[in-house]
Amino acid sequence: MKALFSQPLHVVNAGLRGFADNITSAGGTVTNLDWQPPAGADAALGWQLANLLRDPRIEEANRTAYARYLAAQPRLFDVILARDAMPGLGGGQRRILHSGPPIAWADMCGPQQGAIAGAIVYEGWADTIEAAEALAASDAVAFDPCHHHSAVGPMAGIISPSMPVWVVEDGETGKYAFSNLNEGLGKVLRFGANSPEVIDRLRWLSGEFFAVMQAAVRGLEDRNLKPLMAQALHMGDEVHNRNAAASCLMFKRLVLSLGRLELDRAMVNRALAFVAANDHFFLNISMAASKVMMDAAHGEPHSSLVTVMARNGVNFGIRLSGTGEMWFQAPANPVNGLYFPGYSIADAAADLGDSAITETAGLGGFAMAASPAIVQFVGGTPADAVANSRRMLNITLGANPAFTLPALNFGGTPAGIDARAVLDTGILPVINTGIAHRKAGVGQIGAGITTAPLECFAGAVAALAGTLEAAP
Amino acid sequence: MTLQSRTYPNLYKDSVTLMTVSAQIMAIPGIAAASVAMASASNVENLGLAGLGCFAVRPNDLIVALDGTEAACAEALIRADSLLKASASAAPDASAPEPLRSLSMAVACAPAANLALISVPGDYAAAEAMKALRLGMDVMIFSDNVPVAAERALKEFAEMKGLMVMGPDCGTAIVNGVSLGFANVVRRGAVGVVGASGTGMQELTVRIHQHGAGISQALGTGGHDLSEAIGGISMLQGLDALADDPATEVIVLVSKPPSAAVADRVLGRARGCAKPVVVIFLGADPAAVTGGNLYGAATLAAAADRAVALLNGTDVAVPAVRDMAVMTRTLNPTQRHVRGVFCGGTFCFEAQLVLAAAGHRGQSNAPVEGNALPNDIAQSTGNSFLDMGDDAFTQGRPHPMIDPSLRNARIRTEAADPGAAVVLFDVVLGYGASADPVSGLLSAIAEAKGRGSNAIFIGHVCGTDADPQDRVAIVQALEHAGVLVAGSNAEAAAWSAAILTAQMGDGA
Structure with missing residues (x-):
């Protein structure tokens, strides 16, 4: 209080707005909260x-975790069969990976069940x-x-042992992250389709296409993904729901590599025709790059940094760097979007997929300023x-200086969600997303914008508070 | 009649907005009862008790609940909807700055912010205060209903950080010459005040101003600070801050009597202060304030007079005592009671003390020691002193300082009682108070007189010539209406006591 006597009074007014007028007319300065x-x-x-x-413990942990996120250098390391790269899928284990937080078969949404059934036939x-x-x-x-x-x-996020996966390596931590290949649009496994043409395409992807891609990736001159993604942001992508530019940039690198090979x-x-026809080709690589950046930040005790946001078509789940393997889940929020002709919100599955890892890493909805085309989905x-x-x-x-936004005067993309700030402000992380039909196999029926549910952050902050109380 | 309702999920409105909307839809003909409220546990319970229906407790949801004719309910729902939307959702302009949702956001855009004024609902006030302290700001908590444990935690944390928490339930402060909450416009000067009583501080600062002196700082502590549980943490901090403040030459401490242990601690610290300290523990014996540079006072006015005298080195001029006995000529012998109807809780308290000292006891919803609680606060008997700002009168309504209509109606009722000799009241001016505090009061008085009441109206106007309301015009209007306007609350009470004493003499 003593210090205040010698400073100009500047009041933050939380509550009754009328008090602000008194202060202003008496010569004080007021900042009003929209509380x-x-x-x-x-x-x-x-x-x-x-x-x-x-809390100094949280601030310190967040500085460390955020610095590791910024320092991460994702590189496209390889494309390889899941069973040869991922310990959990090797050695003949019958295990299938899906998107979002854990869920039992009986509780899964239509597209995820359809995709799993397709993967079992494929295997x-x-x-x-x-x-x-x-x-x-x-x-x-x-x-x-x-x-x-x-x-x-x-x-649906399905990865089964015989599927090829992108392998992205973080040059700083030496960690790896994996993602499946993008099958294009229409009847595809990730939307729950499992008809013979879908299974046939998966077999081609793990056969001829895989052989070409592996050779191309192994021959890449430039494996760095951050500069490619940064360039794509300047070309109108947010590398989640729009990957047209990034897919082109990757296509150039692949062509140069293939040109040096005798295939x-x-x-x-x-193979190249398939890549060229798919504007979302780069999405899965963007996701693996985002994952490896967030894994770099994960596991710092007491950190309130969000390292995972993912949806399984029923629940939305998040993880914090400081709360380890715990998930904090809540029913997914509805998607505010545009539907393809003939479909409506009544046909939509709940928000689905791991692709919100891009927003977690400061891309996607967080980088929307880079991608004005995206807001058309919500009439914006x-x-x-x-x-x-x-x-x-x-x-x-903070803002990630590696990913700059021309529309924000080349400021960095907002990155490193602090669960405390979400809970305190009620400002929910914005996510650009596709909308799947609730029935398996129909496919994508729209796209739009959604948000992460507040309840996830409430649970996460309560758990973090618990770990701090337990700490010495 | 039919019950109708509408729920708005996740639409938060502050209580003032809710009450405004409630009032506007209540005014629709055919509406018997209406409530617009957040679906907090207590509101949902109240809606049930009021017969407005059963609702789920969802504190972020807004409920419009109606009882009335079909047509009126339909109209009310439309009216409520447009009122709620008008202030709510003017479509977000993408180029407009993001609304500031949190103290952290406010500090990020205004790093020079140094005081948080918190008037959010009591359930949330402690958390906002804690955030403000953690962001390095001093805090004034206007909100009440903050749990004692939270108040203690806040004040201990603040003490550790060298910050001060004014409140909870702190209605008044003047910091660096700026009025916060309910406060009067007074000149800056050399008297510093630390007080646990809002209207008590208003009376002190107003009178110091009227004596030509001024206020360096007036720091509120909230009404619970001097309880055993809190131990006077804020008052001690405020005292220390003023003791070190080069602009402060005389200090005044004001509170209801603290517990003995806390009083000892506060007086002990004050004795160590190099500056004169005037202490008024309302209701405690001023003679008990001894030692060092301490001066006791029995009334707020006396404390202000003493502080200015200490500052100037000479006594202040006090008007001659007015003879009240002559006023009683128009009264009937059966008119033997005073009916006090107050906006300011401290004024109600002080008036009881002054009358009790003259031997006139009575009933009050906020009784001093020796006075009793009434059986029915709606019905006065004998001498009566009502604090209209008490929770019993303000449930779901603005404080009478903001909206004096309930208080005015009560004045009319009291004046109609043939046993009433004196109707005693206060008018509080300043920031936060009603912009027009007297027109309703004047009609209530005129109406009472028109119905044959010959009770004597005695009033006191707590305000300065610099307040936004026109003090001179208000005093003139009251005098023109036949009100005896005293110079202080204590004087108004003393006049009332003199009239009662004279009437009792007549009857004996």
């Missing part, structure tokens, strides 16, 4: 949250979809979140896109 009850109006949790603000563990479903319902196949195996997958021309042409304007990126700065630990 709303924090922590979802849970007063007890709000008190817990208040006591975590500027040859069953001959028909019906038999595959029966097998899935028994205990003969294990299911795990991709995130439990350093992996991410869009939509069958027809095979190469088919380029100004809305910029506003979305700016708003996210209020809940992040």
Whole structure:
């Protein structure tokens, strides 16, 4: 108080607006809050949250974790069969990975069940979809979140042992992250389709296409992904729901690599035609790069940095750097978006997929200012896109100088979500996403913008408070 | 009649907005009862008790609950909807700055912020205060209903950080010449005040201003600070801060009587202060304030007079005692009681003390020692002193300092009682108080007189010539209406006591 006597009075007014006028007319300065009850109006949790603000243990842990995120250098290391790269899928284990937090077969949404049944047929563990479903319902196949195996997958997020996976390496930590290959649009496994043409395409992807890609990737001159993604942001991508530019940039690198190899021309042409036809080709690589950046930040005790946001079509789940392997889940929020003709919100599955790892890493919705085209999905304007990126700065630990946004005067993308700030402000992480049909196999029926549910952050902050109380 | 309601999920509105909307839909003909409230546990319970229906407790949801005719309910729902939306959602302009949702956001855009003024609902106030302290700001908590444990935690944390928590339930402060909450406009000067009583501080600072002196700082502590549980942490901090403040030459401490242990601690610290300290523990014997540079006072006015005298080195001029006995000529012998109807809790308290000292006891919803609680606060008997700002009168309503209509109605009722000799009241001016505090009061008085009441109206206007309301015009209007306007609350009470004493003499 003594210090205040010798300073110009500057009041932050939280509550009755009328008090501000008095202060202004008496010559004081006022900053008014647009106050709303924090922590979802849970007063007890709000008190817990208040006591975590500027806690030196959290601040220190966040600095460390955030620095590791910034330092990460994702590089496209390889493309290889999952069973040869991922310990959890090797040695003949019957395990299938899916997107989002853990979930039992019986509780999965339509697209995820459909995709798993398709993967079981693809693996040859069953001959028909019906038999595959029966097998899935028994205990003969294990299911795990991709995130439990350093992996991410869009939509249903299915990775089974015989699928090729992108391997992204962090040059700083030496960690690896994995993602499956993008099958394009239409009837695809990630939306739950499992008809013979889908299985056939998966077989081609793990056969001829895999052979070409592996050779191309192994021959790449430039494996660095951060500069490619940064360039794509300057070309109108946010590298989540728009990957047109990044896919082109990767295509150039692959062509140069393939040009140095003596491969069958027809095979190469088919592979390149497939890549060229798919504007989302780069999405899975973007996700693996994001995953390896967030894994670099994960595991710092007491850190409130969010390292995972993922959805399984039922629940949205997050993880914090400082709370280890715990998931904090809540029902997914609805998607505000545009539907392809003939479809409506009644047809939509709940928010699905691991692709929100891009937002977790400061891309996607957080980098929306780079991608005005994306806001068309919600009838928005380029100004809305910029506003979305700016708003996210209020809940992040900083801005990533490696990913700059021209529309924000080349400021960095907001990155490093602080769960405390989300809970305190009620500003929810914004996520650009595709919308899957609730029935398996119909495919994508729209796209739009959604948010992470507040309840996840409430649970996470309460758990973090618990670890701090338990700490010496 | 039908019950109707509408729920708005995740739409938060502050209580002032809610009450404003409630009032506007209540005014629709055919609406018997209406409530617009957040679905907190206590509000949902109240809605049930009021017969407005059963609702789920969802504190972020807003409920509009109605009882009335079909047509009126339909109209009310539309009206409420447009009122709620008008202030709520003017479509977010993408180029507009992001609304500041948290203290952290505010500090990020205003790093020079150094004091947080918190008037959010009591359930959330402690958390906001803790965040403000952790961000390095001093804090004033206007909100009440903050648990004692939280108040203690806040004050201990603040003490550790060298910061001060004014409140909870702190209505008044003047910091660096700026009025916060309910406060009067007074000149800056050399008297520093630390007080646990809002209207007590207003009365002190106003009178110091009227004596030509001024206020360096007026720091509120909240009403619970001097309890055993808190131990006077804020008052001690405020005292230390003023003791070190070069602009402060005389210090005044004001509170209701603290527990003996806390009083010892506060007086002990004050004795060690190099500056004169005037202490008024309302209701405690001023003679018990001894030693060092300490001066006891029995009334707020006396404390202000003493402080200015210490500052100037000479006594202040006090108006001659006015003879009240002559005023009683118009009264009937059966008119023997005073009916006090107050906006300021401390004024109600002090008036009881002054009358009790003259032997006039009575009933009060906020009784001093020796006075009793009434059986029915709606019905006065004998001498009566009502604090209209008490929770019993303010449930779901603004404080009478903001909206004096309930207080005015009560004045009319009291004046109509043939046993009432004196109707005693206060008018509080300044920031936060009603912009027009007297027109309703004047009509209530005129109406009472029109119905044949010959009770004597005695009032006191707590305000300065610099307040946003026109003090001179208000005093003139009251005098024109036949009100005896005293110079202080204590004087108004003393006048009332003199009239009662004279009336009792007549009857004996």
